[in-house]
Amino acid sequence: MKELLKKLSESCGISGFEENVREIIKDELDGKVDSMETDIMGNVITTHKGVEGKPSVMLASHMDEIGLMVSYIDDEGFIRFVKIGGINDQMLLNQQVYIQTEDGEVPGVIGSKPPHITSAEEAKKIIPYQNMFIDIGANSKEQAEELVSVGDAIVFHTEFRECLNDLVMGKALDNRVGCAVMVEVMKQLDDVDATVYGVGTVQEEVGLKGAKTSAFKLNPDMAIALDVTISGDHPGVKPEDASVKAGKGPVISLADASGRGLITHPMMKKLLIEAAEAADIEYQVEVGDGGTTDATAIHLTREGIATATLSSASRYIHTPTSVVNMKDVEDTVKLIVEFLKRL
Incomplete structure (x- = not known):
C-alpha cells in the first residue's frame, strides 16, 4: 500500500486537472470491480455490485490537491x-x-x-x-x-519519503491518502453483500464540486468521505485545538466546521465505532471548527444521505509536504471493510 501511496502522492492533479490520479485509480482497479466509469465532471466511479435488497454505500475520496x-x-x-x-x-x-x-x-x-x-x-x-x-x-x-x-x-515538486516510526512524507497526502484507502477497500469486497461505490471525486478543494454531482447520480443509502485531518502532535498546536494524533488510529469525525459542514449521522457513528471495536482497531474521534470535506456536499444530496467522515491524522496539511502514519492508513482500510461486512 505504501507503493500505491507513493505513486499517488507524486502524481500531479490540482483541482480541475485530476486526470493523472484518475488513471492510477483506474489501472489499480481494472478487473477488480464490476464496473467503472468517468462522468462529465471527471469523477471516476467504480462499483462493486452487491446483493439485491442490501444497502448501497458511497466511499468518496477527492483526487485533487492544492x-x-x-x-x-x-x-x-x-x-x-x-x-x-x-x-x-x-x-x-x-x-x-x-x-x-x-x-x-x-x-x-x-x-x-x-x-x-x-x-x-x-x-x-x-x-x-x-x-x-x-x-x-x-x-x-x-x-x-x-x-x-x-x-x-x-x-x-516534492518526493515521497519514508521516515521513522511508520511515518511517510510527501506531496498531496490531502487527499491521496483517501484515494489509496478507497482503492484498497474496493479490492477487498469479496465477502461484502452491500453495493459499494468507490468514487474518486474532483475539485473538492475549490467547493466540493465532484461530490455534489456524483452523489446526486448514485443516490446511495449511506456514504463515507475518506480524507485526512489535522494532527495535533507537533509543536505549535494546542491539544484543545487539534486533539487527534498520527499513529493513534483512524479518526471518526463527529462534526466539522463547527457544524456548518457535516454533523455525522448517529447511525453512521454507531456503526463505525462498533466495527472498529469488533476488529480491535484503535480509533479516535474528533470535533472540528475548521475545514470540511466532501461529506458536507454528499449528506445534503436529494432527500439526504446518512454520511460520515473517516480520516487519517496528518501533519502540515495544505503545504508542499505533509506527514501521515502508514499504520493509520492501513487500519482505516481494515475498519471500512469490517464496517461493510457488518451491514
Missing part, C-alpha cells in the same frame, strides 16, 4: 499565478514547482525580491503571492510562451 495556475507571462518571461485551493502565502516562496503543459512538465522555482535588498519594514511582513513569480529560466515572453500557456496547472 496548487497554482498560470495567470500571466511578463515581457521578461517570468510567470505570475493564482492560488487554487487554500494556501498560505508564507509557504510558497522558493518552492520548486512543475508547470503541467500539453507537451510535458516544465520545472520552475517561485521567486521574489531577495532579502539583501529588502527593507527592515518589508522583512517583517509576509510577502503576498501577488509579489511572487515563477522563474523557468526564460529570457523573454516569447521564449516562455513556447513552453507555457495561461491556464496551465502548477504543482509543487
